[in-house]
Amino acid sequence: MRPGLLASALVVARKDLAIEFRTRTAFLAVLMFAILGVAIFYFAWDVTAVAAIDLAPGVLWVIFTFSGLLSLQRSFGVELADRAMDALLLSPIDREAIFLGKALANLIFVSGIQLLTIPSVGLLYNLPLGHALPILFAIALLAAVGLVAVGTLFSAMAANTRLAELLLPMLSLPFFVPVVYGAAQATSTLLAARPMAEAWPFLKLLIAFDLVFLTACTLAFPYTLEE
Amino acid sequence: MTSASFGGEASAPLSVSQRAPLFDWLFVVAVIGMAMAYVRAIFFTPIEALQGAAQKIYYLHVPAALSAYISLGVVALTSIVYLWLGDERADRLAESAGEVGLLFLTAVLTTGPLWGKPIWGTWWTWDARLTLTLFLWFLTAGYLVLRGAVEDRAMRARYSAVLGILAALLIPFIHLSVYLFNTLHPMPIVLKPEKPSMPTEMLVTFLGFFAACTVLCIALIRARYRYGVERDALRELESAGGEGY
Numbered sequence: 421m422r423p424g425l426l427a428s429a430l431v432v433a434r435k436d437l438a439i440e441f442r443t444r445t446a447f448l449a450v451l452m453f454a455i456l457g458v459a460i461f462y463f464a465w466d467v468t469a470v471a472a473i474d475l476a477p478g479v480l481w482v483i484f485t486f487s488g489l490l491s492l493q494r495s496f497g498v499e500l501a502d503r504a505m506d507a508l509l510l511s512p513i514d515r516e517a518i519f520l521g522k523a524l525a526n527l528i529f530v531s532g533i534q535l536l537t538i539p540s541v542g543l544l545y546n547l548p549l550g551h552a553l554p555i556l557f558a559i560a561l562l563a564a565v566g567l568v569a570v571g572t573l574f575s576a577m578a579a580n581t582r583l584a585e586l587l588l589p590m591l592s593l594p595f596f597v598p599v600v601y602g603a604a605q606a607t608s609t610l611l612a613a614r615p616m617a618e619a620w621p622f623l624k625l626l627i628a629f630d631l632v633f634l635t636a637c638t639l640a641f642p643y644t645l646e647e
Numbered sequence: 648m649t650s651a652s653f654g655g656e657a658s659a660p661l662s663v664s665q666r667a668p669l670f671d672w673l674f675v676v677a678v679i680g681m682a683m684a685y686v687r688a689i690f691f692t693p694i695e696a697l698q699g700a701a702q703k704i705y706y707l708h709v710p711a712a713l714s715a716y717i718s719l720g721v722v723a724l725t726s727i728v729y730l731w732l733g734d735e736r737a738d739r740l741a742e743s744a745g746e747v748g749l750l751f752l753t754a755v756l757t758t759g760p761l762w763g764k765p766i767w768g769t770w771w772t773w774d775a776r777l778t779l780t781l782f783l784w785f786l787t788a789g790y791l792v793l794r795g796a797v798e799d800r801a802m803r804a805r806y807s808a809v810l811g812i813l814a815a816l817l818i819p820f821i822h823l824s825v826y827l828f829n830t831l832h833p834m835p836i837v838l839k840p841e842k843p844s845m846p847t848e849m850l851v852t853f854l855g856f857f858a859a860c861t862v863l864c865i866a867l868i869r870a871r872y873r874y875g876v877e878r879d880a881l882r883e884l885e886s887a888g889g890e891g892y
């Protein structure tokens with residue numbers, strides 16, 4: 421890593437978050453989507469037959485996957501207007517730093533959604549989260565890193581294609597399988613109050629995914645830009 | 648064995664004499680080989696004692712799966728080569744192998760349930776190997792959709808190479824996920840029995856089918872590659888002609 425990579429990544433992340441903070445439209449819209457999704461899921465199964473605690477992990481992770489896709493969509497979408505991407509590429513920072521900055525901004529965005537959605541699932545589904553909450557947030561963060569690494573890269577690619585918002589889910593969802601699987605299994609271990617040692621293989625899966633794809637996507641990102 | 652036939656330089660428009668001949672001998676060999684393999688499998692190979700006629704699907708199913716793996720391996724390798732050297736022949740080979748890979752994966756996913764219904768009693772089960780094949784199909788289809796969605800040729804080559812490499816990295820993770828899943832929730836099915844010894848007659852049929860299928864796979868990739876060369880040459884002629892008028 422060249423010196424200044426992380427510093428310039430922080431600048432890019434701050435720029436994206438400043439745009440988001442000043443408008444606040446995307447965050448509120450995605451949050452609404454997530455909570456609406458949680459509410460709608462409640463009506464999609466027979467509550468007398470299946471306990472909410474058995475379905476909550478699945479609901480949570482399906483919702484995070486789709487709300488994550490929604491938020492990743494605008495990551496490079498905002499750079500299309502007025503060809504803002506060209507200005508970003510002209511600035512004297514590494515292309516890897518642009519990727520890491522964008523990914524960091526997306527991570528903060530997605531984590532913010534999770535931070536608010538998880539308690540609302542606990543509330544609406546009447547789950548005894550309590551002491552499990554910190555570990556649940558940690559699992560969510562591990563999963564979010566993987567989702568955001570892959571999603572940011574595909575968002576950059578999809579923004580330049582004819583299909584744009586259709587292509588992002590099509591490319592990303594197969595990549596989300598190990599993440600959603602690992603996170604949902606770890607969550608259900610946690611919610612069922614089974615020993616966390618049972619969840620360790622899934623956490624290892626998430627950590628390995630994060631490391632491999634954060635590295636691979638950072639290295640691949642420069643190839644997705646116009647030469 | 649095919650590298651010699653990929654020699655046509657695509658950047659320069661091809662003259663008539665350079666064009667690939669209309670008669671594709673390798674493809675003809677492959678089709679005849681497949682026909683012979685089918686005839687032998689259907690009429691000259693004994694019916695398996697326990698599974699009955701359904702077992703004969705095996706002769707097509709397994710070679711098709713192996714051909715799909717070969718094609719997808721070619722996609723992964725040529726993706727790396729493209730990002731490394733920027734040679735557009737690597738990109739065209741990846742495009743050809745991706746399409747042929749999807750074809751063979753579709754054959755695997757069609758013949759599998761046909762065998763599974765009489766033998767397992769179900770068309771589909773979320774067994775590790777089935778799930779992995781299904782996701783390979785999704786990834787390959789997504790790869791081809793991406794190729795169709797990018798207009799610019801160099802950009803399309805770079806995007807699809809990036810996706811090809813990331814998909815190759817993803818496969819071990821999906822593999823691990825489905826095996827973790829499988830060990831935690833064992834399915835009440837008998838996996839395909841690994842026969843220590845297959846009767847010679849069946850083994851010969853299988854190997855014959857395998858050889859024919861591999862030749863067909865190579866012939867299809869080669870034919871698709873040649874089509875790509877001509878298509879690109881035609882596009883260049885058209886754009887050159889457009890400037891002239």
